[in-house]
Structures are given as structure tokens and as C-alpha cells.
Amino acid sequence: MKFLAKLSVVVLVVGGILFAAGHAMGGSVYSAWYGGALHPFREALNIGWGDSWHHGWADTAREIADETVQDTLDDVQDTVRDALDSVDDAMGGRTRQHHAEHDNIGPSTGSLQNGSTSFTDSHTQNLSFSLGRGDYAIVRGTDDSFSISGTGLDAIQNWVEGDTWCIAYDDAHGARNQERAVTITLPRDFQPESVTLNVGAGSASLCALGADEIEVNVGAGSLTADALDAEELELTVGAGSADVKLGGGWSDYRYDVTSGMGSVTANGITLTEGIAGEVAAGSGSRHLNLACGMGSINLTTQA
Numbered sequence: 001m002k003f004l005a006k007l008s009v010v011v012l013v014v015g016g017i018l019f020a021a022g023h024a025m026g027g028s029v030y031s032a033w034y035g036g037a038l039h040p041f042r043e044a045l046n047i048g049w050g051d052s053w054h055h056g057w058a059d060t061a062r063e064i065a066d067e068t069v070q071d072t073l074d075d076v077q078d079t080v081r082d083a084l085d086s087v088d089d090a091m092g093g094r095t096r097q098h099h100a101e102h103d104n105i106g107p108s109t110g111s112l113q114n115g116s117t118s119f120t121d122s123h124t125q126n127l128s129f130s131l132g133r134g135d136y137a138i139v140r141g142t143d144d145s146f147s148i149s150g151t152g153l154d155a156i157q158n159w160v161e162g163d164t165w166c167i168a169y170d171d172a173h174g175a176r177n178q179e180r181a182v183t184i185t186l187p188r189d190f191q192p193e194s195v196t197l198n199v200g201a202g203s204a205s206l207c208a209l210g211a212d213e214i215e216v217n218v219g220a221g222s223l224t225a226d227a228l229d230a231e232e233l234e235l236t237v238g239a240g241s242a243d244v245k246l247g248g249g250w251s252d253y254r255y256d257v258t259s260g261m262g263s264v265t266a267n268g269i270t271l272t273e274g275i276a277g278e279v280a281a282g283s284g285s286r287h288l289n290l291a292c293g294m295g296s297i298n299l300t301t302q303a
Contacts, residue, residue, distance in 0.1 A: 117147065117148055117149075117158070118145045118146060118147030118148075118185075119145065119146055119147075119160075120144050120145050120146070120187075121146065121160060121165075122144075123163050124146065124160060124163055124164070124165050125163040125164070125192060125193045125194075126163055126164040126165070126192055126193055126194045126195070126196075127164070127165055127186075127192050127194075127195045127196065127197070128164050128165070128166045128167075128195075128196045129166075129167045129168075129184070129196070129197050129198065130167070130168045130169060130198040130200075131167070131169050131182075131197075131198065131199050131200065131202055131204055132155070132169030132170075132171060132200040132201060132202055133169070133171070133180060133200065133201050133202050134152060134169075134179075134180025134181065134182055134202045135180065135181045135182070135202060135203050135204075136182045136183075136184065136199075136202060136203070136204040136205070137182070137183045137184070137204070137205050138184045138186065138197075138204065138205065138206045138207055139183060139184070139185055139186070139207050140185070140186055140187075140188060140190075140207050140208075141185040141186060141187060141188055142188055143187065143188060144187045144188065144189075145185070145187060146165055146185065146186065146187060146190075147184075147185040148167070148182060148183070148184055148185070149182070149183050149185070150180070150181050150182035150183050151178075151179060151180060151181050151182075152178040152179055152180030152181070152182070153180075153182065154178075155169055155170055155171050155178065155180070156168070156169055156170075156182065157170055167184065169200065169202075180202075186207070186209075191210055191211070192209070192211045193211060193212050193213075194211055194212060194213040194214070194215075195209065195211045195213070195214045195215070195230075196215045197214075197215070197216045197217070197223075198216075198217045198219075199216075199217070199218045199219065199221045199222075199223050199240070200219045200220070200221055201219060201220045201221050202221045203221055203222045203223070204221065204222070204223050204224075205223075205224045205225070205226075206223065206224070206225040206226065206228070207226055208226045208227035208228070208229075209225075209227075209228055209229070210228075210229035210230065210247070211229075211230050212230065212231050212232070213230060213231070213232045213233075213234075214228055214230040214232070214233045214234070215233075215234045216233075216234070216235045216236070216242070216244075217236045217237075217238075218235075218236070218237045218238065218240040218241070218242050218295070219238045219239070219240055220238060220239045220240050221240045222240050222241045222242070222243075223240070223241070223242045223243070223244070224242075224243045224244075225242070225243070225244040225245060226245050227245050227246070227247050227302060228244060228245065228246055228247065229246075229247035229248070230286065231285070231286055231287070232286075232287050232289070233246075233286070233287070233288050233289070234289040234290075235288070235289070235290050235291070235297060236290075236291045236292075237262065237291070237292045237293065237295040237296070237297050238293045238294065238295060239293060239294045239295050240295045241295050241296045241297075241298075242295075242296070242297045242298070243298045244297070244298070244299055244300075245299075245300050245301070245302065246288075246299055246300070246301045246302070247301075247302055248286070248301060248302060248303060249301050249302070249303035250266060250267060250282075250284075250301050251282075251284055252284040252285065252286050252301075253282050253284040253286045253287070253288050254280075254281070254282035254283055254284050254285075254286070254287055254288070255271075255279075255280065255281060255282050255287070255288035255289075255290060256279075256280045256287075256288070256289050256290070257271050257272050257277070257278065257279045257280070257288075257290045257291075257292075258272070258277065258278050258290070258291050258292070259272040259273065259274075259276075259277040259278075259291070259292040259293075260275070260276070260292065260293045260294060261274065261275055261293070261294045262292035262293055262294050262295045262296055262297070263277075263292065263296050263297070264277070264290055264292050264296070264297045264299075265296075265297070265298050265299065266299040266300075266301075267299070267300055267301060271290075272292070
């Protein structure tokens with residue numbers, strides 16, 4: 001019902017803009033029949049009214065059109081700003097100050113240079129990754145080690161804080177234009193309690209992963225994820241795209257979905273698309289909280 005109300009308002013606003021702007025600019029799309037002939041609406045409007053009233057109405061129409069168009073543009077700009085904020089956050093904007101506090105990487109992580117690094121830590125229970133420019137693959141390993149390997153790693157920091165393994169992209173070292181292909185390897189049997197993944201302007205693939213809570217933010221980049229199992233999954237996409245497989249069947253989920261100008265689909269069925277989409281449905285035990293700005297979210301389930 002909220003979506004239909006919003007759609008009705010959008011249709012009325014667009015119609016008002018076209019009517020007011022068209023008439024103010026001298027259009028004759030709307031016409032009237034009298035005296036045995038079809039006359040432009042402007043001529044019909046002049047019948048019985050003075051020029052001063054007519055010009056006053058035209059000025060008012062221009063003002064209404066200008067204000068309505070400006071309000072619409074403001075709304076679109078707000079949506080774009082929100083998407084850009086998501087991009088900045090996903091590229092590490094929220095973590096850079098935090099990085100400075102961890103210049104001295106703790107003993108449980110190796111010094112990260114071009115090449116590879118790995119460590120074993122049975123206390124690590126959570127993941128917090130902020131990935132910027134480059135191509136990233138998050139995969140399962142064959143042993144109990146956490147590791148990073150690849151190229152362009154001088155712009156990547158990693159550290160363990162409490163029980164959380166943190167990885168963050170930071171281009172402060174002038175590495176923005178470097179080719180970057182990074183593989184992040186998780187232990188074979190690792191089951192985290194919570195996962196936070198931010199993808200900025202890069203692309204990332206995520207292996208099958210189960211956790212109590214999973215939060216994913218995609219800015220202008222792209223994400224593919226295989227079989228995510230979570231009691232609470234929050235997925236936000238700005239101007240990018242996310243193609244995510246979910247564990248279980250669609251009946252296992254309840255969902256809250258909002259979209260700005262983007263689209264959200266599940267198993268080939270469109271949940272929201274276009275301007276100001278909003279839907280809440282489902283009765284499953286798992287919860288999906290989905291938000292899409294100008295990009296796209298495509299969900300599929302295993303069953």
C-alpha cells in the first residue's frame with residue numbers, strides 16, 4: 001500500500017510538471033472545442049478573462065513547475081549522495097582513522113608486503129573487511145590458517161583486534177592505479193559469529209559462509225556470493241551490483257526491501273524496482289534487510 005501511494009504521488013507530480021511546464025512554455029497539447037473548431041487550451045483560457053489574469057496565471061504556472069522540478073531534483077540528488085556515501089564507506093572511509101591506530105601490527109599477523117602472509121589464531125571469531133580498488137576472492141583453505149596473497153598488497157592493511165580479523169584498503173601510499181588481485185583465505189572449518197564486508201569500487205567473490213550475522217555493503221563495485229547462511233543478513237548496494245546465493249529456500253526468509261532507482265529480484269521475481277520501491281513480506285525464521293540505491297541486487301536460493 002505504501003508503494004502504491006508513492007507511485008500515485010509520483011504519477012501526479014510528473015503529470016503536474018508536464019501540464020504546468022507545457023502550458024507555461026506555450027504548448028497547445030491540451031485543447032478545447034467551441035465555435036465548431038478545436039482550439040488550443042491557451043485560447044480557450046482567454047475566453048472571459050483579461051490578459052493580466054492570463055499572464056499572472058502563466059507566471060504562477062512557471063513558478064509551480066520550477067519548484068516541483070527542483071524538489072524532484074533534490075530528491076534524486078539525495079539518493080545519489082546516499083549512494084556515494086556508501087561507496088566512500090565501502091572504500092574505507094569509515095576505517096582510515098582506525099587504521100592509524102594499528103600501524104604496529106600485532107604478533108598474530110605477519111607484516112603485509114607484496115607476496116603473501118598467513119597466521120593461525122584459534123581465538124578469531126569475526127571478520128571485518130573493507131576492500132577498495134582491485135579484484136578480491138575470499139575462499140576456503142585446506143588447513144587452519146588465515147592468509148592473504150596476491151599483488152598490489154602494499155595498499156592493504158590487516159590486523160587482529162580482539163577476536164576480529166580486520167582487512168582494510170588504504171590508497172594513501174599512492175597505490176590507487178596499481179593492478180591488484182588479492183586472495184583472502186579462511187581456515188577450512190572456520191565458522192565466524194559475524195561478518196562485515198565492504199566492497200568499494202572493486203569486485204569481490206565470497207565463498208559459502210555461515211554466520212549469525214552478515215552485513216555486506218557494496219558501493220560502485222560488484223559482489224558475487226555463494227550460499228550465505230545467516231540468521232540476519234543485511235545487504236546494501238549503492239550504484240553497484242550484488243549477485244548472492246542464499247542457503248535454504250525462499251520460504252525460510254522474511255524480508256524488508258527498499259530501493260531508490262535500482263532493482264531487487266529473488267529467484268527471477270522482481271521485488272522492487274524504479275523510484276521509491278518498498279516491500280516487506282515473508283514469515284521465515286531468517287531475516288533479510290535489503291537496500292538498493294541505483295544498482296541491483298539479485299538473489300537466488302539453494303532450494
